Amino acid sequence: MKRYFRIWAALAHNSLRTQLSTKMASGGYLIGKLLRMGFFLTYLMAIFKQLPSLKGYSIHQMVLFFMTFNLIDVAAQFLFRGLYGVKYLIEEGDFDKIITQPAHPLFRISSMGVDFLDLFTLVPVGFITAWALSKIPGGVTPGGVALYVLLIANSLLIAYAFHVFIGSLSVRTHEFESAIWVYRDIMTLGRFPVTIYSDLLRGLFVTVIPVGVMVSFPAQALMGLLSWKGVLYALALAVVLHLGAQRFWKTSLREYTSIST
Amino acid sequence: MRKYLTLFIMSWQKQLEVRSDFIFERGRSLAVLFSLYYLWSSLLTNRADVAGYSRSEMLTYVVMMTLLRAWVLSNVTDRIPSEIAQGKLSDLLLRPISHFGYWATQDAASKSLAIGSVCIEMSLFVFFIRPPLLPPTSVAAAGAFAFSTLLAMAMYFQMSYMLGVIGFWTAQSWGPRFCFEVFLEFSAGAYFPVDLLPGAAQKVLAWLPFPYLVFHPLSIYLGKAGPDQWLSILGHQVMWIGVLTLASRGLWGAGLRRYAAEGG
16 A cells, blocks of 8 residues: 555656646646636526526535536546546557556556646635535535535546546557547536436436436535435445446456557 | 648548547537536526527527537647647648648648538437527528638637647647637637626627637527628628738747747
């Protein structure tokens, strides 16, 4: 465990130095991300000035869904961004080096692109979440907060499983680089509660493409709107997806053929 | 002309080389469409209108906006900075082809693929979801919308070319480019109609070229801008194309003077 933390710290340090050496690019990205969040909030506020609620959710509850989406998206990028570049590692021959090193390749690759810029965006996410929570009638209970934290961790496990699935596809086919961006875009469907979607899509979003489980469930749990069945389902789904992704990774590694060592 | 045609075909081949990536890339636009379509559909279920938009008008706006995102806001000029940084530009400068024409051709090839692809995606969306789509208010409005969209494509190309040329000054232009594109998408109306914003923000945006990329063409389509306003919108677009052309030519000239062919 200690060895893995040292590896993560060394790789994270490298990422930080890279980002600090490209201040203009990093600054542009950071401002862009904050702008996107700010614009979305501005539009949401403007829309809700004219409407009392959406499917029973107030503006503050909608903001909570949006902030939960941001929290999971940002945390997943911070932790797993390295897995975006599996195809590049294969093409450059670096993948061969990584799989021969004495550390789990998935851990090693995931930790390669620790995105510190995303950490800064968590600051406004935290403040806005606190503001939205303070405006929700009745507030939240300690149990709700504990469930929220648990389900956020659960969502990160699901996010990790998807990153591993997509990385494995690249290992097998040397293609599907764009698949990770499709995943990111599908995640954006969780900016709003899944109850706004049609029955068919809602069904998809809690099973095949579990955006609802990842984003809506934690926010609903925080507001005391999620049943215990929902919590147990989310936990079971994460375990199944995680085990499936690990198995897919292993079989993909067996089928891997080096192309540029 | 023939060389540009060859370049156009080669660009198509290159983009379709890894078809899985192309298909996935196209699939990305559907996420924005679905999220906004269902947001507005839910918001307007029991209401006559929001900010003067009826349910049909808003859902038409969302669907047409997705088309304009592919037609107007797609670009390939984000590759220019790396071309400059790696010195590949030297090779291009020696060829009997203009740099602007080279990228305009590649952009046209990319847009033609995007147009074809988004038409298929939208047909499937309309077939399965059956949104209450409104046609243009008149034949003249359809013509004005088509012309305005063409002008918007020219405007956006000039903007994105200018952003690419900034690569002469810094190899890190992708950060500011990302920031610019985020600002552009929201202020162009590529997520929500600009007239939903507070009045002060609308006044500021009216001085910028961005709403002329998506919002104003769609205002013509939906009849929000009447025939008496068409000339003003089209005139503003032509004016902005002129300004942006002058700016991008100026930047290109200034950049070329400082180009040191590093790595070339």
